[in-house]
Amino acid sequence: MPASNSVAKALRVLDALAQPDAPHRLGEIAERAGVPKASAHRILGTLVAEGFAAPDGEGRYGIGDRLQAMAARVLSEDTVGIGAVLRTLQQRLGLTVHLAVLNGDHATYTHKVDPDRAYRIATEVGMRLPLHATAAGKALLAHLPAAEASVLIDGTPLMARTAHTVTDPAEVHRELETARADGFAIDYEEHEQSICSLAAPVLDSDGYPVGAVSISALTFLVTRDQLPSFADAVRQAAADVARRL
Secondary structure, X not given: OOOOOHHHHHHHHHHHHOOOOOOEEHHHHHHHHOOOHHHHHHHHHHHHHOOOEXXXXXXXXXXXXXHHHHHHHHHHXXXXXXXXXXXXXXXXXXXXXXXXXXXXXXXEEEEEEXXXXXXXXXXXXXXXXXXXXXXXXXXXHHOOOHHHHHHHHHOOOOOOOOOOOOOOHHHHHHHHHHHHHHOOEEEEOOOOOOEEEEEEEEEOOOOOEEEEXXXXXXXOOOOOOXXXXXXXXXXXXXXXXXXXX
């Protein structure tokens, strides 16, 4: 059905914007949306102004923070029982549990389950995660097609979040090989000081990573050597989430 009015055109542009492999060029968005480039450019300008789209400075557009937060709220409604899987994992391990999804060049938390403890890890639904510096991000990267992962690792500078962040692309690729073989990824104070995490990918029927289940803990409670001992439980939870999706 042709985009016959401004609302339909805007929705088609929004849908094209949210397709995988973001950010997208204007011509690609216009073609996918079935609208003239001039119209797509005008609509994107409004979406950028309202926070639903974000330019990358090189003529391409990805989804903006406001759209990411909206998507996270929708996913957190949990109509397929994902929350029950995550709560079971949290109760089994006693650690903070997250579900994250891939959003262009970063990941976004869509779910969080806190343990019943005096402290809380300072994360929230809708939070953006750098892919190279987080367990969830590395679990996603490890299972992306090689060309997609290469763009995200080699195509942009890898910023250091802490003194432990790996920023050398070659070393990140080596970590991803290990994560792919093991079925889980870890970060130990790479994203935040005193925080460690382990994550397993949520794969669709084609093996594409649609999300990652992760657990997080304070490093004075879980040592680097202890962290991999949680892998079986996290991988099982990720497989359960995949079945529900």
